[in-house]
Amino acid sequence: MxxxxxxxxxxxxxxxxxxxxxxxxxxxxxxxxxxxxxxxxxxxxxxxxxxxxxxxxxxxxxxxxxxxxxxxxxxxxxxxxxxxxxxxxxxxxxxxxxxxxxxxxxxxxxxxxxxxxxxxxxEAPVPEGVLVVGSCELDPIARVLTCDGAPIPLSPREFQLAHLLMTRGGEVVPRAEALEHVWGSAARDNVLDVYIRYLRSHLGPHAIETIRGVGYRFVG
The missing domain is CATH 3.40.50.2300 (Response regulator)
Known part of the structure; x- marks a missing residue:
């Protein structure tokens, strides 16, 4: 129960x-x-x-x-x-x-x-290995993201979104999938835009590519 x-x-x-x-x-x-x-x-x-x-x-x-x-x-x-x-x-x-x-x-x-x-x-998921996309590495066990060797401080939601984008190895993650994965069905669509801006402020404006009408791709 x-x-x-x-x-x-x-x-x-x-x-x-x-x-x-x-x-x-x-x-x-x-x-x-x-x-x-x-x-x-x-x-x-x-x-x-x-x-x-x-x-x-x-x-x-x-x-x-x-x-x-x-x-x-x-x-x-x-x-x-x-x-x-x-x-x-x-x-x-x-x-x-x-x-x-x-x-x-x-x-x-x-x-x-x-x-x-x-x-x-x-029932906890088995931890995955270190993810590498471009110049960035993400360790899901230590919950650390580094780019060009420098650690990037992220909030829990920012880390979860970065992890999702990097698991695709540079492929596009649709907006609806990102919203459901990180926030669930309660989230409004513009919440994702807010957090993409947060990540870009940490990683640089070109670290995440916008695919208009589809979603986002992590390029590092």
């Missing part, structure tokens, strides 16, 4: 989610405030958190930032009425794994919880 932490202050929604998710074999612990959410996320034994942004004591973004600062890799799905592109990017940049806008389809939420919930160690 998946063990979920729900951080939400809307009583009717909490009651509805607890009832529905338990029928889907998802055990729910619910708290109302960001302070309680952070405490239970750090101390508890949960597989995933579903987090509202508009909490009574603090923004959910603040809770998420503080959670990631502890080193926690607990998967987090943001569930909120705030669905602008800016809020989506903000949530994903602070370490969210998925982003759903209210109102939402219950079956879709269940599917995303099952997809994002922390997997047992034996």
């Amino acid at each position: 998946i063990r979920m932490l729900l951080v939400e202050d809307e009583d009717k929604l909490v009651a509805s989610l607890i009832k529905g998710l338990r029928t889907a074999d998802i055990d729910v612990e619910a708290v109302r405030t960001g302070r309680e959410g952070l405490e239970r996320a750090v101390e508890g034994d949960h597989d995933i958190m579903v987090l509202d942004i508009g909490l009574p004591d603090q923004e959910g973004f603040t809770l998420l930032r503080r959670l990631r600062a502890t080193g926690s890799d607990l998967p987090v799905i943001i569930l909120t009425a705030r669905s602008s592109a800016e809020d989506t990017v903000r949530g994903l940049e602070r370490g969210a794994d998925d982003y759903m806008a209210k109102p939402f389809v219950f079956d879709e939420l269940v599917a995303r919880i099952r997809l994002r919930a922390r997997k047992p160690p034996e």
